[in-house]
Amino acid sequence: METVFNKVRKSAPKAALLMAVAAGAMLQGCSSTESSEAAALVSGVAGDAASKVYVAPGQHDELYTFMSGGFSGQVAVYGVPSGRLLKVVPVFSQNPENGYGYNEETKAMLNTSFGFVPWDDLHHPKLSRAAGMTDGRWLFVNANNTPRVARLDLKTFETAEILEIPNSAGNHCSPYPTNDNEYVLAGTRFSVPINVEGDGKYEDVNFDEYKEKFRGSISFIKVDKEHGDMDLDFQILVPGFDYDLANGGKGPSSDWVFFTTYNTEQANTLKEIGASQNDKDYLAAINWKLAVKYAKEGKAKEMPAYYYHNKLDEKSHIAKSEIKKTVRILRPEDCPGLMYLIPVPKSPHGIDVDPTGEYMVVSGKLASVIPVHSFSKMLKTIEKKDFIGNVGGIPILRYESVLQGEVKEPGLGPLHTEFDDKGNAYSSMFVSSEIVKWTLKDLQVKDRIPVYYSVGHLVIPGGDTKKPYGKYLIAMNKITKDRYLPTGPELAQSAQLIDISGEKMKLLLDFPTIGEPHYAQAIEAKKIAPNSVKMYSLEENSHPYAAKNEKEARVERKGNEVHVYMTAIRSHLTPDNIEGINVGDEVYFHVTNLEQDWDVPHGFAIMGNNNAELLVMPGATQTLKWVPQRAGIIPMYCTDFCSALHQEMQGYIKVSPKGSKVPLAFSTGAKKPKA
Amino acid sequence: MKTVSRLLMFLAAISIGLLFLFPMWKILVQAPQYPEGLQMHIWINKISGNTDYTLQNFNILNHYIGMEKIEPDSFKELTYMPYIVVFFIISGVLIALLNLKRLVLPWVALLMVAGGAGLLDFYMWLHKFGTNLDPNAPIKIPGMTYIPPFLGGKDLLNFHAVSLPGAGSIGIALAVILGLGVYFLERNREPQRIKTLA
Numbered sequence: 084m085e086t087v088f089n090k091v092r093k094s095a096p097k098a099a100l101l102m103a104v105a106a107g108a109m110l111q112g113c114s115s116t117e118s119s120e121a122a123a124l125v126s127g128v129a130g131d132a133a134s135k136v137y138v139a140p141g142q143h144d145e146l147y148t149f150m151s152g153g154f155s156g157q158v159a160v161y162g163v164p165s166g167r168l169l170k171v172v173p174v175f176s177q178n179p180e181n182g183y184g185y186n187e188e189t190k191a192m193l194n195t196s197f198g199f200v201p202w203d204d205l206h207h208p209k210l211s212r213a214a215g216m217t218d219g220r221w222l223f224v225n226a227n228n229t230p231r232v233a234r235l236d237l238k239t240f241e242t243a244e245i246l247e248i249p250n251s252a253g254n255h256c257s258p259y260p261t262n263d264n265e266y267v268l269a270g271t272r273f274s275v276p277i278n279v280e281g282d283g284k285y286e287d288v289n290f291d292e293y294k295e296k297f298r299g300s301i302s303f304i305k306v307d308k309e310h311g312d313m314d315l316d317f318q319i320l321v322p323g324f325d326y327d328l329a330n331g332g333k334g335p336s337s338d339w340v341f342f343t344t345y346n347t348e349q350a351n352t353l354k355e356i357g358a359s360q361n362d363k364d365y366l367a368a369i370n371w372k373l374a375v376k377y378a379k380e381g382k383a384k385e386m387p388a389y390y391y392h393n394k395l396d397e398k399s400h401i402a403k404s405e406i407k408k409t410v411r412i413l414r415p416e417d418c419p420g421l422m423y424l425i426p427v428p429k430s431p432h433g434i435d436v437d438p439t440g441e442y443m444v445v446s447g448k449l450a451s452v453i454p455v456h457s458f459s460k461m462l463k464t465i466e467k468k469d470f471i472g473n474v475g476g477i478p479i480l481r482y483e484s485v486l487q488g489e490v491k492e493p494g495l496g497p498l499h500t501e502f503d504d505k506g507n508a509y510s511s512m513f514v515s516s517e518i519v520k521w522t523l524k525d526l527q528v529k530d531r532i533p534v535y536y537s538v539g540h541l542v543i544p545g546g547d548t549k550k551p552y553g554k555y556l557i558a559m560n561k562i563t564k565d566r567y568l569p570t571g572p573e574l575a576q577s578a579q580l581i582d583i584s585g586e587k588m589k590l591l592l593d594f595p596t597i598g599e600p601h602y603a604q605a606i607e608a609k610k611i612a613p614n615s616v617k618m619y620s621l622e623e624n625s626h627p628y629a630a631k632n633e634k635e636a637r638v639e640r641k642g643n644e645v646h647v648y649m650t651a652i653r654s655h656l657t658p659d660n661i662e663g664i665n666v667g668d669e670v671y672f673h674v675t676n677l678e679q680d681w682d683v684p685h686g687f688a689i690m691g692n693n694n695a696e697l698l699v700m701p702g703a704t705q706t707l708k709w710v711p712q713r714a715g716i717i718p719m720y721c722t723d724f725c726s727a728l729h730q731e732m733q734g735y736i737k738v739s740p741k742g743s744k745v746p747l748a749f750s751t752g753a754k755k756p757k758a
Numbered sequence: 759m760k761t762v763s764r765l766l767m768f769l770a771a772i773s774i775g776l777l778f779l780f781p782m783w784k785i786l787v788q789a790p791q792y793p794e795g796l797q798m799h800i801w802i803n804k805i806s807g808n809t810d811y812t813l814q815n816f817n818i819l820n821h822y823i824g825m826e827k828i829e830p831d832s833f834k835e836l837t838y839m840p841y842i843v844v845f846f847i848i849s850g851v852l853i854a855l856l857n858l859k860r861l862v863l864p865w866v867a868l869l870m871v872a873g874g875a876g877l878l879d880f881y882m883w884l885h886k887f888g889t890n891l892d893p894n895a896p897i898k899i900p901g902m903t904y905i906p907p908f909l910g911g912k913d914l915l916n917f918h919a920v921s922l923p924g925a926g927s928i929g930i931a932l933a934v935i936l937g938l939g940v941y942f943l944e945r946n947r948e949p950q951r952i953k954t955l956a
């Protein structure tokens with residue numbers, strides 16, 4: 084009976100869509116003159132675009148897209164093809180909306196060796212892998228500014244872990260997960276003095292010592308197969324260049340990972356000129372399997388370091404920080420065959436390996452061609468020792484020997500390339516604001532489409548895996564003048580959805596994004612949705628301050644610390660009258676949400692608190708710290724519209740002047756909970 | 759009794775055992791806020807739901823209208839009903855094993871009475887819950903009671919409630935049908951045997 088009901092309910096919107104589209108076509112036919120202006124504005128948009136991106140109310144999107152929030156420090160989840168924002172997940176930034184980084188449980192997530200860093204610049208989301216394909220378990224993201232790598236759990240869409248990266252500065256070419264998720268690799272953008280001899284913290288160097296003292300590092304983060312927990316296994320000390328992007332091989336090149344470099348000139352000032360002198364920079368090719376082998380054999384030396392590792396406990400939801408004081412370091416000069424440098428035109432940016440694992444496409448923002456290197460040629464060049472020199476013992480391969488060919492006149496400012504399932508490559512052109520489609524077979528340009536404007540990364544779902552889902556391409560743009568209504572000096576950055584299923588690319592949709600949509604990864608919803616957690620088990624809640632039923636609700640004083648064990652359920656808080664709190668007390672509200680139902684969080688806020696709110700998920704406990712500043716009656720309430728009686732979900736706290744002897748008391752209704 | 763009858767009688771007794779494997783009654787409610795629905799399962803010895811938390815969620819919803827909390831521990835029926843069921847299973851099996859033909863009809867009749875009593879109890883329970891409302895309930899609608907449907911569907915405020923027997927009840931129905939079948943089978947056979955004897 085239920086299923087029949089659901090069937091009817093689900094098919095109804097489809098019928099409505101057909102009617103809406105038909106009606107739209109008729110209206111257009113009637114007023115062709117009026118619509119000509121609009122038609123000109125949307126030129127390049129596929130005629131049937133609206134129906135292709137229309138996801139009827141109650142229907143689900145085909146794909147989840149995880150977009151970096153750039154300088155917002157968050158990850159935004161969008162549905163594709165609708166472009167609807169599904170969720171914002173705070174990672175490196177405090178988020179008052181749900182108390183992340185404000186409440187006592189999650190503050191520790193943002194601890195670093197620099198102290199509490201409540202913001203970062205999040206650039207690259209990467210989905211976990213199994214056999215070279217995305218598996219929908221975790222999302223790894225980098226913090227560009229204060230080097231960190233975070234892991235998001237896609238069962239809950241929450242940040243589960245943040246690992247600080249020592250000996251790194253500007254964790255930009257990061258994170259890259261290997262094909263079976265054995266490791267996540269992270270490279271430094273800025274080379275810095277790496278003090279491997281001293282205490283790992285400080286070395287007194289001058290800027291003009293760049294060439295001798297500054298080094299880069301590539302970190303090998305081991306990932307636990309079952310739980311995803313990260314652990315910094317070792318680092319490779321690499322030449323003191325700037326490292327830009329990373330991408331790994333697949334199939335035959337599975338053991339290799341590639342990093343683009345710039346500033347091979349090793350300039351330390353006015354880099355826009357200093358780092359743009361060499362006609363060629365390098366693609367660093369590292370045999371990561373060999374690196375792991377060398378590290379296992381004891382070639383990695385333990386060095387002092389100082390960095391934080393913050394993890395959220397799955398059952399208590401409390402994050403704990405651990406300080407690590409050593410790191411193992413591998414030097415390429417001690418490890419033959421570990422690393423090679425492949426020349427690439429001036430200041431390369433993106434490095435992308437095609438689905439077969441044979442071609443390495445290196446786009447350079449200052450280059451006029453897109454060089455395509457061949458993996459098999461690279462192996463032959465290495466075998467023949469066809470080197471043109473070395474950097475600190477790392478061989479430089481001959482450009483012409485590794486090169487498969489160049490894509491001529493692709494456009495201005497090629498940045499990134501993604502691949503479809505039919506042997507085509509799509510490169511973003513930052514300067515000429517377009518996307519160019521070309522084929523790997525003959526390196527000829529086949530199609531181009533304008534984007535609005537200054538496109539950076541682009542993404543094809545699974546476009547960096549063995550088998551791309553070649554239906555859509557998403558362009559991530561920096562500038563949107565003329566695309567949206569003005570919103571003051573700053574306009575939204577945007578993403579554009581392009582249909583790549585046919586010969587010609589077709590623009591389907593624009594949608595604004597939070598922060599900067601730097602890079603994204605997309606995955607079929609069916610790989611994630613079935614594992615989604617609907618609530619936390621109250622029974623399994625191991626938070627030490629949890630009150631698992633109203634009888635356990637209470638208030639306790641320890642010196643000037645007061646702990647309130649509070650429960651929230653539709654539609655009341657227990658206790659909801661509290662007295663005996665004095666000005667200056669450190670009051671901790673440990674709020675347990677007793678609900679065991681989907682989508683019923685309760686919020687908690689206190690008037691005048693110098694903090695954020697709590698948003699407590701069903702079955703979870705979270706703690707809000709409050710230090711009352713003045714005496715009086717202070718209200719508290721639930722912020723999440725939880726039920727018809729949500730407004731009534733409130734209470735009072737009586738705050739007495741400092742030093743008052745008012746005894747602690749608390750109650751809910753006439754029956755007071757047991758003290 | 760013939761072997762077939764004894765076998766059927768045995769099956770009748772055993773099929774009551776379904777009550778231990780499946781709920782005897784199900785109440786489903788659906789509301790705009792609960793598109794996936796909530797299902798309460800009433801068993802011979804417990805009350806549960808389609809999830810571990812259904813009962814808690816039923817109670818949360820019910821408290822708005824001042825309905826008493828449904829707590830399985832407060833139903834004494836749930837403690838003694840399993841014994842009654844076990845009694846019927848054992849007695850039925852004994853009737854089959856010991857070939858107690860004349861006890862077949864009384865057994866079926868007693869089972870029907872017990873089943874009827876169960877239904878009556880269930881009806882009264884629904885009535886009690888639907889009408890015994892806290893006078894201080896947040897939502898009060900004059901003249902409104904919230905007796906869930908005994909059998910079939912009914913709209914209660916924003917909820918559509920459906921009440922249907924569960925697979926456990928099929929066990930009783932099966933037992934009654936099989937039991938009656940045995941009775942009639944044996945009764946039809948009797949005159950023939952007398953004839954042949956004569």
Ligand SMILES: [Cu+2]
Nearest residue numbers: 685721725732
């Ligand atoms: Cu609430």
